[in-house]
Amino acid sequence: MPARFEPRSTEVSEPFWRATRERRLIMQWCRPCEHVVFYPREVCPRCLGSNLEWRDSPGTGTVYAFSVHYRTGSPELMDRTPYVVALVDLTEGARLMTNIVGCEPDDIGVGMGVQVTWELLADGRHLPLFEPSTGSHGDSSRR
């Protein structure tokens, strides 16, 4: 059994996953709107234009919401419970689903600063996970 449900990529998201092979988080931006687009799309959801480019993400953000999963419907994650599923707001504005790792579930709170870390997938790609930030990002007093 694979360690993870392997993310299915598409033609448009392929650059995102290719960058994860080098443990790089990149985000799609609309040039005219100067707006981050996530998940990756063929067109910008603001202007429907296709003038999009990839930029490096600082990989920092804050926890928007989270749930400690004491149970799971994912067979490949059974032996990892409890694990934490979260929505993280990246500094540049995108929101993505992820897991928070590198700390006890009880130490996680909404508003906590986090930074990207990586889990190797079977095919050499990496999955972007997040851990408590070592810098001063976020506001960890908001519990």
Next chain:
Amino acid sequence: MGERTLRGATAVVGVADAASPTGELPNRGRALEAAMIAEALDDAGLTLRDVDGVCHVGPSTYVGSSLGLAEYLGIRPVFTEGTNVGGSSYEVHLEHAAAAIATGLCEVVVCTYAETPRGDRNRGIDSEMPLWIGYHPEAEWEAPFGLWQPMGPYALAASRHMAQYGTTPEQLAQIAVSTRQWAAMNPRARYQSPITVEDVIDSPVLLSPLHRLDCCLVTDGAGAFVLTSAERAADLAKPPAYVLGAASCHDHDMISQMPDITVTAGAVSGRRAFDMAGITTADVDVLMAYDSFTITALLHLEDLGFCAKGEGGSFVEDGKLGPGGSLPMNTNGGGLSYTHPGMYGMFLVVEAVRQLRGECDSRQVPGATVAVAHGAGGALSAMGTVVLGTREAL
């Protein structure tokens, strides 16, 4: 809305539903749907020959579900509706059918739903639909992280609501407690024994911050309703439940794309439906608000304007949603305690109509003239609001 309002143009004239304290029903599939349609038509004093429109969506059906149903019944409808937005599909079907009848496309529409997850399991029938057919963004951007469906999105919403507004687990629990009080008066409810806030808090946390008793049931269930023009409704068997307002709105598909996880599209559908009906929250005698989880119902209370955003917790904690309270909510016992086969929205309409007719025995809300059925589908994605009223409310 100007002259294009649906207000008072149509009415629900027949209803039926099936549920059992065992959580199981003896039949399933088309046979169960046909039985519900027969019962709802009989309730209305109509026959299948009167039907010229059909709405259907249910499990194990991707496309053509209304086609298959009509074929099974041997009817040739001129209006068909198979929109699948999850649990609120039946509120959306009612809205669309009301618009179709009001504009003369058809005259008598039946809508039905049957799903029997427990019975199917006993029979060894795999009726579970795959989450996606082919590529779906969820398979790329959510599933790898192990978000457990369908509970996960609601757990995330609850965590955010608690952090942002100070909502407590005890306040959410009170919704389950009040709902169970109603279920105690419904002899067909799956769970009828009273529970306390402590019972909810002591039940296991599966996905924080939600407890087992914050979650809806998994039961067999089925239902149907019949909608027709106000003119035709006047001559039928039961007092009409007039459609005073109906509206829907959706703002995302997967939860990670929801703009603000504490504000649903019900803020839009609710306002539009209430405006069409010409009512405010103070006019609502019975609220049927989709309770897949306690947090779902709490968000509805805020988004429909019964209290301000963020104040749902303190709003519910005095028990006002229960019997004798100022806002009777989910009087059938809800998805939390009555039945929840998967797409619960059908039962909201059925109970709202029965309350307006005074058919609810010990759980009847005295003198109810306005009832709201507010459905939620997907991952807090698609909201459908229907305002129903008696002749006095017209």
